[in-house]
Amino acid sequence: MTTDANPLLSDRDVDFLLFEVHDAASLCALPAFADHDRGTFELTVQTVRRLARDVFFPALRDTDAAPPALRDGAVALHPKMRAMFEALAEAGVLSATRPASVGGQSLPALVATAANAYLCAGNASGAGLAMLTTEAAHLIESFGSDELRARYMHDLYAGRSTGTMCLTEPHAGSSLGDITTKATPRADGTYNLTGSKIFISGGEHDLTENIIHLVLARIAGAPEGSRGVSLFCVPKLRPDGDALVDNDVRCAGVLHKIGWRALPSVALNLGEGDDCRGWLVGTAGRGLAHMFQMMNAARIGVGASAAAVAYAAYQESLRYALTRPQGRALSGRDAQGPQVAIVEHADVRRMLLRQKAIAEGALSLVLAAARQSDLAEHGADEAQRARARRLLDLLTPVAKSFPAEKGFEANALAVQVHGGYGYTSEYLPELWMRDQKLNSIHEGTSGIQGLDLLGRKVVAGGGEALAAWSEEVTLTVTRARAAGVSAAWCDALDGVVAEVGALTIELAARGLAGDVDGMLSHSADYLDLFSTACVAWQWMLQATAAQRAKGAGRDEAFYEGKLRAAQYWFATEVPRVALLARLCREAEDSYLRMAPEAF
């Protein structure tokens, strides 16, 4: 707590999450991170948070207020977007997690995610453009030919170009198997691309000379559906001898988004003049599978941004509540006395603690997923890597959707704490609320995440991911008991693990018996239930660390706050698990029975 300027995230908390909860230092024992120690991690976080506070956040209002427009086929970004992008490219943020062989620092995703969360809290649009660029480069690094790597990867990692992901078409968003953009083979091994893409973030701008589009398209003659989709690298400007020439990628319009306004989301027409060249990335027909590397990273990125945007607004409303006088204590009401700060009112504290429980719980969940991605890629042996891959796969839809869904509720509470002032654009919470709303939509809606979780992730490999998750959570409870955390919370979380396991087996059996609709009809409730459980797990981890640390005379209030947020989650949210499980189990059929004409 402080009444200073909004810090975006609490430094004490980020330190706590990285080193007391998620044990970042232990990652240094892995060969991939051997050059690092806690000191280099802290230095990185410090550099990025300074960028967030000095460059990103001060630009937030301006970049929101003046969104770019399309003029003569070009889109001029706000000058402060350039300042942000150049600063983070210079600081090496774009390639931080990549190995030295491609110019990176081999930073664990755990640390990079925590650091980048400051950027998201300060300016989600600016951070979003960075994430797209990093992951476009990473896709080329993983699947591109040597030629493509040489031509584009380094420029992207260095911020001399930016990247995009071109998936959605006007008629195909959630349903990617239905895309129709066509790739016709040419004699020289390249392809002629024709088609229309929409909602392409950063699809046109004047920040860098070139823009590298990673495009899903269908090679002429490929089978229908997902199996016919391939991945292409389609630069805005293509090489022609030593020169770069126009590659017939036209910006057809800029969407008028209600948030993320500094980062243009555009419609692109490829090959209007039949002169748009694409280079196959990876294997033909494996486009969706390849793109999932970028999509999965983007999903964790969306979750991180959502947690951060909820977090910054929580900090803003906390500062307002600490300084805004209004009313008096209910007991001992005294019209003569001075008004009290609104933080003294129970209901304001409720709104603050709910925000804290959501934002800090969400950030912890995202970091847990990031840690698994480090182990999945760099774990000590294949057994550790495989287990981490399973956990990462399982956690991805949750780490993507929980921060978005509950984060939006938290952002609305930050507006509410500000009262009438919160309803004006003179205050920032409404801006963060607008930015937040995108996160339940892009990179797979929450509905898609629910289907992914229940229809794929928890049942994959005979439920091996869920088994690993149960082990993790159970181990967390064992440690919590040993540390002296409330037995009631420990019992409750043990109960939740058992409930999740039993329910999932029942639902899987229903699906195996052929009743797929019945199995999946409550996928949203299942996602809500599993998310609540995952965040309870995160609060158990945090409560354990807090319980261990408190009483030593250092940061007592901080640790006390962590225990109260955990208490809130176990009292208020965990009991919902039983209600949600019942809806799933009984396949409550109110909406399944609704004929369209009955609405």
Add this chain to the structure above:
Amino acid sequence: MTTDANPLLSDRDVDFLLFEVHDAASLCALPAFADHDRGTFELTVQTVRRLARDVFFPALRDTDAAPPALRDGAVALHPKMRAMFEALAEAGVLSATRPASVGGQSLPALVATAANAYLCAGNASGAGLAMLTTEAAHLIESFGSDELRARYMHDLYAGRSTGTMCLTEPHAGSSLGDITTKATPRADGTYNLTGSKIFISGGEHDLTENIIHLVLARIAGAPEGSRGVSLFCVPKLRPDGDALVDNDVRCAGVLHKIGWRALPSVALNLGEGDDCRGWLVGTAGRGLAHMFQMMNAARIGVGASAAAVAYAAYQESLRYALTRPQGRALSGRDAQGPQVAIVEHADVRRMLLRQKAIAEGALSLVLAAARQSDLAEHGADEAQRARARRLLDLLTPVAKSFPAEKGFEANALAVQVHGGYGYTSEYLPELWMRDQKLNSIHEGTSGIQGLDLLGRKVVAGGGEALAAWSEEVTLTVTRARAAGVSAAWCDALDGVVAEVGALTIELAARGLAGDVDGMLSHSADYLDLFSTACVAWQWMLQATAAQRAKGAGRDEAFYEGKLRAAQYWFATEVPRVALLARLCREAEDSYLRMAPEAF
């Protein structure tokens, strides 16, 4: 259901709510409404809904896009605001519920509220200005001197002036006892007003020559706190002989609201030049009590607007879901087949049915409150009037806050159903979502409503209001059982009534024992609980009417939809009552224990 243009509200549903659920026709038995019959009610609704569709809704996008600004002390409204206001003044909407003696039509509030809901759905800003004008006139009608009535009331009811409510000051919003605007008596019986007001909707504009401000102020020498607050009529232009002269009310700025953008919310300085004249309305020191007539009406008005705004967005997302093709059925997935409309997906249906349950449940609740206001004013005898007053008092905080809180969730779902398109201002749901957010803030935040409900309404008069409510709901269940409504729902609602009663007694006892903080610490949860119960009651009423009507071969799908929405509410929301009751009962203390520095 239809794929035509958005009807704002479903006519079939409004008809159902008015005549099959809330029995509007029965009101005609009361002397005050003797000139009416179902036909005149229907005619009124028809006239107003046509206004909403032909004038209000078509202006929505334009009036939102170009909010008025302050220039040289003046605020020029969007021309379409004038068109809206003049059209409804001409149609007699402003005075519709008032008696013929003041130029009105003696229309029941029940019918007027249903009709005006179309206006709110079509353009909340336009409808808001009308509500303020009506209630300002009503305040003068009730408490003003003959001179004030003659001078201002008729002009307001006829729409030749507009009215405002001037309560909030920069340092005093929720805490009205702390206002400092001063009224100094003058020799002629009027007062000199000096002070600053903020968030004054319609506080300055060029729509009518005069604006009649109803102002809370403190007469010099009055006691501190609420008892020292009086009510004044402060016109923008005051009479001076036969002329109207400037009354020293200055617009000091226009707030930049995120919604309700056509209706300027301004800061007013009174008496900067020490020449602002006010006329006392009613009794000195009774200002807050008098103002509560307007505030209570405004709270029902806010609830109606919130229900309507959720309703219109639901209709919009329903139309989108019926026509937008995307993906295929989960069972029998077939990449070759055409895509299905998204209404076929379980999760989209869930989002639609949830919106329906909230919007139609909220509208029914608001109409229930409006019906009690008719009985409170015009009931057959004092016993009926007193009982209705108690019920109205009890329902007001719920009818105000439930549509706002859950309506916002519904509005966010309408955005979500639209996917990426919903995140753009090319589509309307984001506009309604912005408009909706105000409703949990103005006319008493949801936090204030919770304290009002638990701290005052349910305990007033030894719990007589709650006893009347329990009788009403129990009677509803009895009738539902007789009609053959699901016994499980009936048992559940009986259980809720018992739970509410027992819990309230426990909490009241805690307060009486001196633990006011403990009693009220979960006022938000109590409000949520009681709101859920009230809406369950409304769905029971609707299910009963539907159950009775169905099987007759008329509107089968409509009635089936009502039963499914009731099913949804009883399955999904009613079970939350037990969880919320436990939090209240145990006075779960996570946030009470949070020291400010622990956040």
